[in-house]
Amino acid sequence: MAETVKGLIRNLDNVSAAPVDIAGVKGVRMAVMIGREHQAPNFSMRQFIVEPGGHSPRHSHDYEHEVVITSGGGTVLLNGKEQPIRSGDVVFVPADHEHQFRAGEAGLKFLCFVPVTRNCGDPTPGS
Amino acid sequence: MAETVKGLIRNLDNVSAAPVDIAGVKGVRMAVMIGREHQAPNFSMRQFIVEPGGHSPRHSHDYEHEVVITSGGGTVLLNGKEQPIRSGDVVFVPADHEHQFRAGEAGLKFLCFVPVTRNCGDPTPGS
Numbered sequence: 618m619a620e621t622v623k624g625l626i627r628n629l630d631n632v633s634a635a636p637v638d639i640a641g642v643k644g645v646r647m648a649v650m651i652g653r654e655h656q657a658p659n660f661s662m663r664q665f666i667v668e669p670g671g672h673s674p675r676h677s678h679d680y681e682h683e684v685v686i687t688s689g690g691g692t693v694l695l696n697g698k699e700q701p702i703r704s705g706d707v708v709f710v711p712a713d714h715e716h717q718f719r720a721g722e723a724g725l726k727f728l729c730f731v732p733v734t735r736n737c738g739d740p741t742p743g744s
Numbered sequence: 745m746a747e748t749v750k751g752l753i754r755n756l757d758n759v760s761a762a763p764v765d766i767a768g769v770k771g772v773r774m775a776v777m778i779g780r781e782h783q784a785p786n787f788s789m790r791q792f793i794v795e796p797g798g799h800s801p802r803h804s805h806d807y808e809h810e811v812v813i814t815s816g817g818g819t820v821l822l823n824g825k826e827q828p829i830r831s832g833d834v835v836f837v838p839a840d841h842e843h844q845f846r847a848g849e850a851g852l853k854f855l856c857f858v859p860v861t862r863n864c865g866d867p868t869p870g871s
Binding site: 622623624625626627628629630650651655656657658659660662681683685687693695696700702703705706707708709710711712714716728730732 | 749750751752753754755756757777778782783784785786787789807808810812814820822823827829830832833834835836837838839841843855857859
């Protein structure tokens with residue numbers, strides 16, 4: 618029988634973020650805030666902390682992102698062009714759209730939501 | 745053939761929020777930031793703006809919430825007790841868990857994510 622799922626409260630500033638060590642990434646750490654490990658059934662909330670000048674990979678994949686910029690600023694590659702982003706912006710990156718997040722001089726923190734599964738059941742990376 | 749889905753950037757402070765007029769709600773406005781209208785396939789991001797002393801309904805339902813407190817503070821009823829919340833907190837409300845958000849003296853703003861469908865296909869309210 619499944620373990621009882623519990624409600625959860627955590628603060629963005631009180632988590633341990635681990636370096637993201639994949640190709641095309643520079644100066645990025647990640648912490649799963651709410652995810653499969655908390656028995657989230659549909660989507661996962663990850664926090665990304667990007668050093669000044671750092672960036673996520675330039676890539677696309679078969680699932681979407683919903684993003685909230687929580688601190689700092691920079692640019693996002695979206696709809697084929699670099700666009701400024703700042704705290705309070707939200708970004709929808711549809712599936713199969715090329716994208717890349719870059720931190721400005723003050724660094725960049727954002728939340729990125731993804732489905733917990735893809736391709737009819739495989740775990741989504743980082744979810 | 746489906747219309748091409750576009751990437752989207754919006755700011756939390758630059759939207760029109762409409763009053764939430766359902767039983768048990770006091771002083772709450774909502775704006776869908778990313779949802780079905782933007783062809784979000786899996787989950788919807790809604791912004792809630794709660795006046796000082798306002799609150800969401802005390803209720804439960806068959807889908808989960810993932811919440812980010814973006815401004816102000818107050819309390820949330822979760823796991824059977826009132827708990828303080830403040831900017832930067834994230835909250836996971838599992839399905840079928842009773843919950844209620846209450847704004848403190850400074851008001852409360854939060855993002856609440858829900859699946860876009862429930863019960864095998866019906867649209868989730870507000871998604």
